[in-house]
Amino acid sequence: MICLGCSCLCDDLEFKNEENKITVGNACLKGFKRIDAFNKNRLISSINKKEASIDDAINKTIEILKNSKKSAIFGLENSVLEAQNESIKLGEKTGSIIDNFSSVYGGYLINRFLDGSVNTCTLDDVRDNCDVSIYWGCDPMSTHPRLMSKFSYYPRGKNRQRGWEEDRYTIAIDARKSLTANITKKFIKVSPGRDFELFKAFKDVLSGKLPKIGDKKLLMNVGTSIKKAKYGVVFVGDGLDYSMGYMNDFIDLINDIGFKLQPVMDCIGFNKLLFERFRYINSIDLEDKSYAKDNSIFNLLKGDDIDSILIVESDIASYLPHKIAKKLKDINSIYIGPHSNLTAYLSRINIPSSISGVESGGNAYRMDLKEETAEKVIDSEFLSQYEILSRIGEGL
Amino acid sequence: MRDETFIRNTYDISYVAKNNKLSPMEIYKLLPQTNCKECGEETCMAFAFKLLNKGTTLDKCTPLYEEEYKEERKELEKILKPIMEADVTETGLVIHEDLCFGCGNCVVACPVNVAEDPKGCAIGKGASSDKVILKVENGKVKAQNIERCRRFGEHKILCNACITPCPTKAIEFPGG
Numbered sequence: 391m392i393c394l395g396c397s398c399l400c401d402d403l404e405f406k407n408e409e410n411k412i413t414v415g416n417a418c419l420k421g422f423k424r425i426d427a428f429n430k431n432r433l434i435s436s437i438n439k440k441e442a443s444i445d446d447a448i449n450k451t452i453e454i455l456k457n458s459k460k461s462a463i464f465g466l467e468n469s470v471l472e473a474q475n476e477s478i479k480l481g482e483k484t485g486s487i488i489d490n491f492s493s494v495y496g497g498y499l500i501n502r503f504l505d506g507s508v509n510t511c512t513l514d515d516v517r518d519n520c521d522v523s524i525y526w527g528c529d530p531m532s533t534h535p536r537l538m539s540k541f542s543y544y545p546r547g548k549n550r551q552r553g554w555e556e557d558r559y560t561i562a563i564d565a566r567k568s569l570t571a572n573i574t575k576k577f578i579k580v581s582p583g584r585d586f587e588l589f590k591a592f593k594d595v596l597s598g599k600l601p602k603i604g605d606k607k608l609l610m611n612v613g614t615s616i617k618k619a620k621y622g623v624v625f626v627g628d629g630l631d632y633s634m635g636y637m638n639d640f641i642d643l644i645n646d647i648g649f650k651l652q653p654v655m656d657c658i659g660f661n662k663l664l665f666e667r668f669r670y671i672n673s674i675d676l677e678d679k680s681y682a683k684d685n686s687i688f689n690l691l692k693g694d695d696i697d698s699i700l701i702v703e704s705d706i707a708s709y710l711p712h713k714i715a716k717k718l719k720d721i722n723s724i725y726i727g728p729h730s731n732l733t734a735y736l737s738r739i740n741i742p743s744s745i746s747g748v749e750s751g752g753n754a755y756r757m758d759l760k761e762e763t764a765e766k767v768i769d770s771e772f773l774s775q776y777e778i779l780s781r782i783g784e785g786l
Numbered sequence: 787m788r789d790e791t792f793i794r795n796t797y798d799i800s801y802v803a804k805n806n807k808l809s810p811m812e813i814y815k816l817l818p819q820t821n822c823k824e825c826g827e828e829t830c831m832a833f834a835f836k837l838l839n840k841g842t843t844l845d846k847c848t849p850l851y852e853e854e855y856k857e858e859r860k861e862l863e864k865i866l867k868p869i870m871e872a873d874v875t876e877t878g879l880v881i882h883e884d885l886c887f888g889c890g891n892c893v894v895a896c897p898v899n900v901a902e903d904p905k906g907c908a909i910g911k912g913a914s915s916d917k918v919i920l921k922v923e924n925g926k927v928k929a930q931n932i933e934r935c936r937r938f939g940e941h942k943i944l945c946n947a948c949i950t951p952c953p954t955k956a957i958e959f960p961g962g
C-alpha cells in the first residue's frame with residue numbers, strides 16, 4: 391500500500407483489516423494516524439451548520455457557483471492528481487481564481503524547482519549516492535518522518551554500502567534544535583531571519599576566506615565537508631524560504647558547488663500540474679490564465695474580490711491570522727474534505743469526502759516528482775473528491 | 787505516566803531469584819568479602835546486589851578467578867545460572883512508546899535487521915522479513931526475535947546502533 395500522508399509517498403506499507411480493526415506495518419505514526427482516522431472526526435455534510443444530505447450540499451454548491459460573480463478554488467495539496475485535474479476543469483468553467491498552500495510558503499522555491507533551473511535528483515539517487523546532506527530550514531523528522539530512514543541518512547545505497555556512520559555526513563541548519571538536528575552530525579543554529587548572512591558566511595568559507603559571522607570553527611569544519619562531498623544534497627523547507635525571501639543567490643550557490651536541491655514540501659504535485667498548464671503554480675485567475683499576487687489566499691480573504699470560495703482538503707484557516715480566516719464566514723465558503731477542522735468549521739457548506747489513498751484510489755507525485763498510484767484499501771460510502779468535483783462541474 | 791513496553795520484565799527476574807531462594811546475602815557469603823573494589827563497586831555487598839539485579843556480571847570480580855576461590859566461584863555460577871538464563875532471553879531493551887513516532891531510523895540502522903532483510907531494512911524500506919528485531923507497526927516500533935540482538939547472550943557486545951539514530955531517545959537500555 392502507498393501512503394499519502396506526506397510527499398515521501400512510502401510504498402512499503404502492509405495493510406490488514408480485521409473487523410474494522412486495522413493494522414498497518416511500516417507506516418510512521420503520521421501515516422498510520424491518517425489511515426486510522428477513517429472512523430474518527432469525520433466531516434458531516436451540512437449547509438449553514440444544519441445537517442443536510444450530500445446531494446443537497448452539492449446542489450447548493452452548484453447554485454452558489456452559478457450565481458457567484460467571482461469565485462476561488464483553494465487547496466488540493468493533499469489530494470490526488472485526478473481531483474486536482476478536476477478542480478482545474480471546474481475553475482476554467484467558472485472562471486475562478488485557483489490558489490494553493492504554496493502561495494503561503496515555499497512558492498518561489500517550488501517555481502524554480504519546476505522550471506528546471508536548479509539541480510535536482512530523485513530520492514532513489516539520494517539513497518544510492520548521497521554522502522553529504524544538509525537540512526536547511528526544514529525538519530523532515532517532524533514533517534516527513536521516514537525521509538531520513540528511507541532515503542537520505544540511514545539506508546544502505548548502491549554506492550553507500552558501509553552505513554550512515556561512515557558513509558554519510560549530515561548537517562542541520564535551523565532556528566531551533568529540531569528533531570532532525572538531534573540526529574544530524576552537525577547542527578548550526580541560525581537566528582530567525584539571518585539565514586542570508588549565514589549563507590554569505592558559507593560563501594566565504596567555500597571560497598577559502600574566513601567567515602565574518604557565526605562559530606568560525608564550526609563553519610570551516612562544515613565547509614570542508616561540503617567541499618569534499620562527492621554527491622551533496624540540500625533539503626530545503628518552509629523555514630528558509632520564509633526568512634530569506636529572495637532565493638536566487640542561494641540557488642546559484644547550490645548550483646555552483648554542485649549540490650542538488652530538494653524542497654521538502656507537500657504541494658509540489660499540484661504545483662507541477664498547474665505549472666505545466668499555466669506556467670504558474672498558484673494565484674492564477676483561470677478566466678484569463680494570468681498570475682497576480684492579489685490572487686493569493688491571503689489577499690483574497692483580506693480583500694473583497696471574491697464572493698465565494700471552494701476549499702478542498704486544506705486547513706488553511708489554521709495558518710492564517712484569525713482576522714483574515716474569519717472572512718470565510720462572510721462569503722459563500724464550501725469545504726470539501728474527509729475530516730472536520732477549523733476551516734470546515736468556518737465554512738458555510740461542508741461536503742465530506744473519502745480519504746484519498748485509503749477509501750479511494752488515485753495518483754500522486756512524490757516530492758521528487760516520481761508518480762505513484764495509490765489503491766483503495768477500505769470500503770466506504772463517501773464520495774471521492776474527484777467524484778464530488780465532477781458532479782459539481784456537471785451541474786453547472 | 788509513561789506507557790512503556792518493558793521487554794525486560796523485572797517481575798520475571800525477581801521471580802527467578804525468589805524461586806531459587808537467592809538473596810544478596812547468599813551471594814555475598816560466597817564472594818571474597820575483601821571489599822577490594824576490583825569489580826568497580828564500593829563493597830562486596832553492593833556487588834552482590836548488582837549481580838542479583840543483572841546490573842553487573844560475575845567476571846567483574848577478578849579475584850574469584852584465582853585458584854583460592856575456585857569452589858566459591860563454581861557455586862556462584864551455579865546459583866546465578868537461573869539469573870544468567872534470564873539474561874539469555876532478555877537484553878534489557880526498553881521502548882518508550884509515547885516517544886516513538888515510527889520514523890524507522892532504528893529499524894534501518896540495526897545491523898541485525900540489515901543482515902536479515904537485504905531487500906527491506908537494508909535499503910531503507912520497512913521490515914519485510916520475519917527475522918528482524920525491530921519493526922514499526924501502527925506507527926510505533928516493536929521488538930521481536932530479541933535473541934538475535936547483539937546485546938544478547940554470552941558473546942554480547944554493547945551495540946548502540948538503534949539508540950543513536952532515534953531523534954526522541956525512545957529506545958534505551960537502562961543500565962548501559
Ligand code: SF4
Nearest residue numbers: 393395396400421536
Ligand atoms: S513518511 Fe510520509 S508517506 Fe511515509 S509513512 Fe510517514 S506519512 Fe506516510
Ligand code: SF4
Nearest residue numbers: 896935936945947948
Ligand atoms: S542493540 Fe544493536 S542488534 Fe540489538 S536491536 Fe539495537 S541495533 Fe539491533
Ligand code: SF4
Nearest residue numbers: 886887889890892952
Ligand atoms: S528511531 Fe526512535 S522514534 Fe524512530 S522508530 Fe525507532 S524508536 Fe521510534
